[in-house]
Amino acid sequence: MHGDLPGSPTTWQAIRDVMMRRIRTRAYTPGSLIPNEAELAAEFGCARATVNRALQDLAASGFLDRRRKAGTRVMEAPRRKATLDIPLIRNEVEARGQDYEYRPLLREIAPPPGPVAARLHLSGGETMLHVQSLHLADGAPHMFEDRWIVVDTVPAITGADLTRLSPNEWLVRESPYTHGTMEFQAVAAGAAAGPLACAPTAPVLSILRITWMHEAAITHVQEYFTPAFRLGLEL
Amino acid sequence: MHGDLPGSPTTWQAIRDVMMRRIRTRAYTPGSLIPNEAELAAEFGCARATVNRALQDLAASGFLDRRRKAGTRVMEAPRRKATLDIPLIRNEVEARGQDYEYRPLLREIAPPPGPVAARLHLSGGETMLHVQSLHLADGAPHMFEDRWIVVDTVPAITGADLTRLSPNEWLVRESPYTHGTMEFQAVAAGAAAGPLACAPTAPVLSILRITWMHEAAITHVQEYFTPAFRLGLEL
DNA sequence: GAAAATAATATGTCTGCACATAATATTCCT
DNA sequence: AGGAATATTATGTGCAGACATATTATTTTC
Incomplete structure (x- = not known):
């Protein structure tokens, strides 16, 4: 031995x-x-x-x-854990040697829709910042994001300049979170078809991400990737 | 301080x-x-x-x-890494309190198709075991898998009884791997529509997993989940 | 002034020892 | 025999000291 x-x-x-x-x-x-x-x-x-x-x-x-x-x-069943690092879209695109571009599409103050309020444990009357934006790789649409941010949790967001910096990059820099959840699913492009320049029925990978600061919700993002996108990771 | x-x-x-x-x-x-x-x-x-x-x-x-x-x-950008554990489908289903059932659909010895051979670094002339099977939760289709196994790497697989035990469970038990890759993407159900009992155009989440024993490929699996499926994980 | 040798510094890690803690095995008592 | 008290065992963690190693700062040399 x-x-x-x-x-x-x-x-x-x-x-x-x-x-x-x-x-x-x-x-x-x-x-x-x-x-x-x-x-x-x-x-x-x-x-x-x-x-x-x-x-x-x-x-x-x-x-x-x-x-x-x-x-x-x-261990009986060596629980293989894939560690999936969640890079900023910018880094992910640039790591592939492509040009990254960020294009804000919408910015408004509005109350949250029912499903968003429910997932964030909100009553629905809160002030929220609603942002939609498109991330491009080499000029082609890569990902469309639809984001709701809880203003009470991150008051400074209202004063942030989101024309050049994506809300995600701003949040990563300015607002740490304690925990969060992610969900992957396949959906038809639907409303994201326009920005992504694909058919509304095209299957696209969608990620729903919610982050928290202790008991207070920070943000709710639904990301829609371009149909050709594959998310790869190592085991 | x-x-x-x-x-x-x-x-x-x-x-x-x-x-x-x-x-x-x-x-x-x-x-x-x-x-x-x-x-x-x-x-x-x-x-x-x-x-x-x-x-x-x-x-x-x-x-x-x-x-x-x-x-x-x-660290400037605390690269949050989500650790996604890859449970056996059986455990995943049973963890939700549902009944798990496994149903083998096809079992044949055949040479690998071009794309499979390419991804496994094979010449294409190898003997491979090709298996298709359906995993059900509470009697409803949950996931359809299309798997190719390199017989040279795992000779014992040809004698395995895969009518009751799924090939994945057999491999987890009998054949450790050194590394592997995973890819998530959204695709139209296509050929998986039959077993999954959904429309061929329905968007489904698909996972491609390849595992290796050092330089020798073990298996190539393409999994197609039912349209309603969401893969969730914690950050 | 530029290149090379040297010093200084923060982390990386090992050792040997001590005691804490949790879980099991054993003994003792009624 | 049944249950409670006690011993045993393997891991969990701490400490102080020592030396290794990588990297930066400083000094020396030509």
């Missing part, structure tokens, strides 16, 4: 990688107990704290399940 | 949470340097290693940028 570390430096990352390999290759099978920290420390020739750091990392990534006294076991 | 910890226990998580709050509330502004580890250790009245553990966690989460000698600064 020895021979995995050829006398190499015993950093906690190195130990994590060896353990990861053992999990992947099923040297440790799903559901089984792995040796305890003291034994592993002896095997790797390092301090127990170093093993502990490595195993904590794997547990945080969902590959191990650790419980005091019960020991450490390999 | 003191008074954040009322003499409470100084665990690294507590320190992380205090620092997180300072970032969120802009006590530390984006782009700015925060005090170094020694200073923070003095402030919190703990060892430097404890502060280090806390800051490493925040850096791993993307809130801080740390560099030797340069110090630690708050």
Whole structure:
């Protein structure tokens, strides 16, 4: 069982990688107990704290399940988590080497429509900033966004210049959020067909995103991507 | 600047949470340097290693940028990464309190079509297992999957009983993967319309997933969800 | 004045030790 | 036998000290 570390430096990352390999290759099978920290420390020739750091990392990534006294076991269904970073549209477009352009289409103060108010836990009488805008890549429509912002939560938004900076970029910079939700679905382009220059029946990927500052809703955005768009991510 | 910890226990998580709050509330502004580890250790009245553990966690989460000698600064655009766990369809359905059912539709040995071969870096002459199946929730169609499996990479699959266990569940149990990719897009139901019992023009969410064992492709799956489906996740 | 050598600094990490905490195993008592 | 008290065990976390490493700042050299 020895021979995995050829006398190499015993950093906690190195130990994590060896353990990861053992999990992947099923040297440790799903559901089984792995040796305890003291034994592993002896095997790797390092301090127990170093093993502990490595195993904590794997547990945080969902590959191990650790419980005091019960020991450490390999997770049955290694809940593969895809980490999908949510880049600013600008960065996403520019990362592909394309030119980014932002075009504001509408800006008004209005009360929220029923579904928006409901999702944000509002009564419906609040003052909200309603913004529609189009994001372009190399001059072609890329994404149309329909956004509602709760003015009470982010008062400074009313004074923001949203002609050059997109509301999302402004919010990211000026208004941190504590949590939020996202929903992906496929819809017919419908009202977004005009700005996206596609057929109203064309299937488009739509993302609904809602963010919160503690119990106060910040914003509600529905994004409609151009029909050809594919959202890719690594596992 | 003191008074954040009322003499409470100084665990690294507590320190992380205090620092997180300072970032969120802009006590530390984006782009700015925060005090170094020694200073923070003095402030919190703990060892430097404890502060280090806390800051490493925040850096791993993307809130801080740390560099030797340069110090630690708050990330300009806290790249929020949504972690989307990829549950087995069975678990996803059952988590909603619905009955899960799996129905195999097709099973054949065939060479891969061009696009599949290209994405898996195959020549096109390989033996592959082609499987189509339908996943149902409470008796209604939920997802249709069209899967190609590289027999050379997973020889045992040819002997697997896929009439009761879905190929995905079999693969998760028997064949670990090293990495993979996912792509989301909106498409017209098309050929999936039959199994999903919807119009061929209905917009459906489609996920393309490819997994690898080192350089060898394992499987290529195209999943088509029922039109009403929304994929939700937390930020 | 430009390039090279040197110093200073902040983070990265390991070690050995101590004690805390949670969960299980064992013993003891009635 | 049943239940409560106690011991045992594996992980969780803290501490102080030491050295490694990357990067920037400073000084020296030609």
